[in-house]
Amino acid sequence: MLFVHQVHQVVGTEAERFEEAFREGWMESLAKGSDARLLWYFDLAHGSGLAYRVVTVTAVEDGAAWERLAEQLAWGDLRSWARHLDGLQHGSTGRVLTTLPWSPPPVALADVPTEPVEREPVMYMEDTMWPFPGKLREYIVAAGAHYRPALEAEGSQMKMHIELALQTVLGGGRSPEVILLQQLSSLPRLLHLLTNDLTAAVVGPGSWMDEALALRDQWRSKLLRTAPWSPLP
């Protein structure tokens, strides 16, 4: 399975129509076939970064399905929808991704809801990492061996879990790059992280934060909030 991750720079005055275009246009169009499903529709939480940014994640069955979808958008039956969307966003930046070997398994396309649901928004911390030249594979192994278990440990600082762990595929964007979609389950823990320095135990010698510096020292976190109708919470 492949994942199309897009960051949309939405025209502020068109934000509602943009969301509607994804809920009623994109999600419903994909539901007519079996090639792809919209998984998440996120708003970048105001107050934590750039304004009017939307992140969408669409799962695509395989390479042949991606090609069919790309052709539908370029000159097929989704061309008019793509043209409509061009008027509602300044632009978008996309990635085509695949799961890391230790990623939790993705949901089967047949199990993804295609009718709008209504639920409480869910917060995510999306981390994007750029390992040093030649260190991508070492980083992926180390993150699977140290970071993921630490998140899942009883006394974990953050109370969040990884929904998907992804990397860019050939021609699918910037490389080396790793993206972790992490669902937050404790707002107080997030606020504690934002308002306190990291402790020596977290960043000191022997810690993941310290040892991973040999593999990367640049990443970016985004705080994302699901739309109430997002197919996956």
Place this chain on the structure above:
Amino acid sequence: MLFVHETHQVIGRHAGEFEDLYRLGWMGALAEGDDARLLWFLNHAMGSGPAYQVVTITAVADGRAWERLAARMVTGDLVDLATRLDAMRHEVEGKLLLPVAWSALQAIDLTVVPTDGAEHGLSLYMQDTGWPDAPLDDYIELWDVDYWRVMRETPPERRLLDVQACFQVGHGSGIRPEAILMQKIMNVTTLGNLLTRVERYDATTWPGTYMAKGLEIRDQWESKLLRTSAWSPLW
């Protein structure tokens, strides 16, 4: 057919090794199968932009072939090659391109693409990447009707370039709206004139008509002057 376009920020001291590995490793590995072929290996001409930047374009038969190739680099027999290439560059920015309807380059017969690394003369390309404010389709049409169809009528001795391909970015693999022209420079003297002369375009005659109309659709684009390597399969 899909085209994998990659812009490599090469680590300067590894530039020679990177090119060798692309020629012997990447081009060679692709030549062993039918899924894909390296088409162009281009160096961004020093003095005209970023240093140690390489652009490559690889043609892939279809979506299944692309997925197979991508998987080989992540978990298959090309992991070692991918790791070695990664170690020689700061990063690579890739996108999956589809030829637009009027592009001269559409499907290409992969079996006739050279894979022997034979050396030849060098060619210079102007790669234009544009980001319209208007719907992408309108920009692609502008390039066809108001740019290339008119330029094609220019006498060969006065023609700056030949548009060899026009692409749009495939879904979710880069920036939208974005389109790319691969243009081979046919007359270096004309390029010199373009670079050194101050032009005041007349909006009633071409190319002023194109320049004026273009501003209704976009005002941001980037030209890169790219020089083929001596062994680039296409040049």
